[in-house]
Amino acid sequence: MADPQNPTTIDRKARIKIPYEAPPARPAAERVKDFRETFLPLTPERAMREAGRCLQCPMAPCVKACPAGNDIPGALRKIEQGDFLGAAKIYRRTSTMAQICGRVCPHEQLCQCACVRNKNHEPVLCGALEAFVADFERAQNPFHIQPGPSSGKRVAVVGSGPAGLACAEQLILQGHAVTVFESASAAGGMLTYGIPEFKLDQSIVDLLIEDLRHAGVEIRTGAAIGKSHPVDALLRDGYQAVFLGTGASIPTCMQVPGIDLPGVFPPDEFLARLNNDPAILPEGWRQPLTVGSRVAVIGGGDTASDCLRTAVRKGASQVTCLYRRTETEMPGGKKDRLLAAEEGAEYRFQIQPIRFLAGSDGRVSAIECLKCELGDCDAEGRRRPIPVDGSNFIVEADTVVCALGYGANPEIGRTTRGLAIDKNGLFQTDPLTGATSRPGIFAGGDAVSGPDLVVSAMAAGRRAAAAIDRFLHNADT
Ligand SMILES: Cc1cc2nc3c(=O)[nH]c(=O)nc-3n(C[C@H](O)[C@H](O)[C@H](O)COP(=O)(O)OP(=O)(O)OC[C@H]3O[C@@H](n4cnc5c(N)ncnc54)[C@H](O)[C@@H]3O)c2cc1C
Numbered sequence: 001m002a003d004p005q006n007p008t009t010i011d012r013k014a015r016i017k018i019p020y021e022a023p024p025a026r027p028a029a030e031r032v033k034d035f036r037e038t039f040l041p042l043t044p045e046r047a048m049r050e051a052g053r054c055l056q057c058p059m060a061p062c063v064k065a066c067p068a069g070n071d072i073p074g075a076l077r078k079i080e081q082g083d084f085l086g087a088a089k090i091y092r093r094t095s096t097m098a099q100i101c102g103r104v105c106p107h108e109q110l111c112q113c114a115c116v117r118n119k120n121h122e123p124v125l126c127g128a129l130e131a132f133v134a135d136f137e138r139a140q141n142p143f144h145i146q147p148g149p150s151s152g153k154r155v156a157v158v159g160s161g162p163a164g165l166a167c168a169e170q171l172i173l174q175g176h177a178v179t180v181f182e183s184a185s186a187a188g189g190m191l192t193y194g195i196p197e198f199k200l201d202q203s204i205v206d207l208l209i210e211d212l213r214h215a216g217v218e219i220r221t222g223a224a225i226g227k228s229h230p231v232d233a234l235l236r237d238g239y240q241a242v243f244l245g246t247g248a249s250i251p252t253c254m255q256v257p258g259i260d261l262p263g264v265f266p267p268d269e270f271l272a273r274l275n276n277d278p279a280i281l282p283e284g285w286r287q288p289l290t291v292g293s294r295v296a297v298i299g300g301g302d303t304a305s306d307c308l309r310t311a312v313r314k315g316a317s318q319v320t321c322l323y324r325r326t327e328t329e330m331p332g333g334k335k336d337r338l339l340a341a342e343e344g345a346e347y348r349f350q351i352q353p354i355r356f357l358a359g360s361d362g363r364v365s366a367i368e369c370l371k372c373e374l375g376d377c378d379a380e381g382r383r384r385p386i387p388v389d390g391s392n393f394i395v396e397a398d399t400v401v402c403a404l405g406y407g408a409n410p411e412i413g414r415t416t417r418g419l420a421i422d423k424n425g426l427f428q429t430d431p432l433t434g435a436t437s438r439p440g441i442f443a444g445g446d447a448v449s450g451p452d453l454v455v456s457a458m459a460a461g462r463r464a465a466a467a468i469d470r471f472l473h474n475a476d477t
Contacts, residue, residue: 020122102131148175161189163245163445170465258356292398434464
């Protein structure tokens with residue numbers, strides 16, 4: 001008889017016959033009415049059935065495709081047997097935030113893309129299963145992080161996004177005292193201030209932060225490190241090591257006439273003012289943001305899809321994405337694009353905005369654009385957009401979001417002597433350890449890679465924590 005504990009006895013033919021079922025989602029017409037999550041949780045029966053579709057491939061391509069290296073086949077074997085806590089334990093070995101990654105990872109580009117069953121576009125739903133077991137575990141017990149015996153060492157973590165939180169978790173497990181310094185009013189980084197609730201319920205982020213606090217991690221919000229309190233002051237204050245997880249959250253600005261018109265927003269302000277409690281926003285963002293009826297979002301990444309989907313939920317009747325290239329070159333994930341399109345957003349391609357025009361009330365009312373053709377490939381292999389002279393046309397819009405990407409936060413690079421940064425202001429580190437050019441200072445996440453993913457930032461935070469632990473031990477010898 002096939003023993004699901006032993007992959008060599010797995011009856012693959014029987015497993016192949018278990019039919020694919022699409023992940024359960026709320027209908028578009030229903031979900032556009034609120035900000036609740038798009039995907040529905042799996043039931044225990046459905047989770048066990050879904051896990052039983054895994055072929056337990058010996059080479060486990062899904063594991064190789066996971067930036068955290070989660071043992072997906074191992075966890076799925078446990079789920080199949082109904083041992084959900086056992087599966088959650090397996091995720092915990094490599095992941096600080098399975099509840100979050102199960103929701104926000106672009107699984108269709110990572111583990112599910114690599115799944116051999118994806119050849120027929122019927123991958124095992126690794127993401128939904130990860131979220132299911134992590135939710136199950138959290139419901140049984142909200143607190144999972146057990147601090148190790150005190151090492152007597154103190155570490156400062158700067159930034160409370162996925163990189164900082166994962167680093168803090170791993171350090172407290174080793175018994176080091178951890179203080180997280182966060183410049184914003186609330187912890188979580190982009191988990192709190194970027195990713196909208198229809199992708200990730202904020203209560204899940206709050207529970208992770210609560211778990212860390214409960215384990216003894218001190219999280220100081222409204223505590224910016226930089227000019228008034230530099231990294232070197234942290235070292236003088238008695239922290240023996242510092243981790244920099246400061247992200248890359250400075251929006252790229254369009255240099256076109258009319259960019260300052262009322263009604264034209266950068267994506268961070270647009271998303272934060274529409275998704276967050278005003279109490280945790282900077283003072284200038286606390287008044288309500290009124291979304292017009294015709295919203296244009298410029299850009300082709302995931303942030304653009306999030307802005308489109310937010311605008312739909314705020315009642316805009318015409319929500320349009322304007323992108324310079326074609327859909328093939330779009331950097332954002334297809335899943336989010338399909339969801340946005342299902343919810344009523346329209347994507348228009350090969351369009352370059354060149355000017356924002358004001359209406360009689362002084363607010364933006366239209367965008368002058370040029371059509372684009374595609375030229376040769378750029379350094380990243382994407383074909384260059386070439387605006388066509390004389391192809392000018394107008395797109396009417398009373399709210400515009402320029403979602404063109406994000407750059408590094410410059411404060412720490414500017415205020416820390418001897419810290420190597422690249423031409424984009426990103427920290428230069430050893431990729432295996434996160435060690436920077438300054439002994440005792442480590443970095444990871446978007447602040448090193450540039451804008452990337454939650455899972456990569458988390459994995460970088462964990463790698464750096466392991467290196468910090470070694471650094472602290474070596475300091476003793
Ligand atoms: C709108 C949006 C949607 C996204 N959606 C997804 C998604 O669906 N899936 C996915 O995988 N990824 C998504 N991402 C990307 C993901 O959120 C980031 O890659 C990830 O959060 C990076 O983590 P981090 O810890 O490096 O940085 P961040 O999450 O940016 O956290 C950095 C933290 O450092 C703080 N900080 C900065 N400077 C200082 C300082 N000097 N002193 C103290 N604190 C400081 C910041 O306030 C911030 O809280 C999205 C990003 C955005 C913007």
